[in-house]
Amino acid sequence: MATGRTTLKNYRIYVDGYDLSGYSRSFGPLTCTYEEGVDDAVTFDIKKTWPGNATIGMGTLNGIFDNTATSGIHARLAAQSQKRNIMIAVGIIAPPVNNDPCFVGQFVQTNYETGPSENPVTATINFQNTSAAAAVGSLNYGRPWGVLLHALDAETGASTAAGLDQLAGTTKGGYMMYHITAAAGTGAKTGVIKVQHSTTTNLDGSFSDLLSSGTLNCAAGLSGVVALAKGATVGRYIRFQTGFTLASSITYALAFVRGN
């Protein structure tokens, strides 16, 4: 994890299990806006505000049109009206590493427009805002910002590393999102991706499972979200974990968002 300020070139965007960073010029704004209810009883000299439901959005993806088979932006996003699992990892000064900030959400793609007169030809994709009330999929959380527990990279064995110290535990649940971009192994290449937590120490032996993808047939283009109950306890320390059965290597990115 690095800290400080950054620029767009250090962001990465993952959509439905594919890394579309190499096709993207910009995206955003990344919003989380709470409806403001005005409390203006006549006895108040100054009006007051109550926050209502959140509207979460990732804005517009401005890309470069490219018809590379399977993993290109045209192959991935030409089909509209689809709900997309989107993860935007924020590298600080350098490309994203473990525990950097991460914007996570499920957004419905509302268009796919190309700009043939541009040089190079562009692709513009808009996404619908997702409000908490919409409860799209399992993401009924009014918070899109979490941490990139596992930067996009290959894992070939279980982790025994210490985790991320988030300074305090919480009892407001949370959710994880994973994107698998490649896998090796035999047969169905089965494996599992987990978030583990510890309430006591940041030592390997104190971690236990918090969230699990369940058994996956690992392959490029696989992504998913798993959420905790809203009141679930999350320990102060969190880390990624990978399980292997028929898979020998899984290349994935994993984010975790603590509920608030």
Next chain:
Amino acid sequence: MATGRTVGRFTKFQIEDTSGTLRDIPIQSYGSIGITYDEVDVSSLQEVVKGMLASQGNVSITITGPFDNTAATAASSSTQAAALSGSHTVLEPLNGGLTPRAFGIYFGIQGYWTTGDPVFGADNSIIVTDYTVDPAAGTYSCKLAHVGGGTAPAWGTTAIAVV
């Protein structure tokens, strides 16, 4: 304490984070700072000059600045330059919360803010209702609103403290 005019580099913004500790955060713009009262027109046609009354006040502050995830550090005090914590570190966890937070916007006069210089804010006063990041610009914007049950912000000349 000095008197007279000043420049933006001597302003600083502090807000109470989720742990209850004041933090300085980096700012590029504040929008308008102060209380704006609704104007109620109570004049009649028979009066040459319109008459107005001030009704209820509105407090809404939008700040912008660089996206920054630097770890939180203790806020500065009188005569000190801002000790900046990360904007993302402090503001994002506050978004959507209902707990009134302390904040202060300090106007140092021709130097770092010193007790006696103007400050606008209050303890137990505001919430964050919007937090937006613009990746292309490398910036955030954040909206602050006076929360129900909170203390109204006001102008003063002493540092805002979390009590």
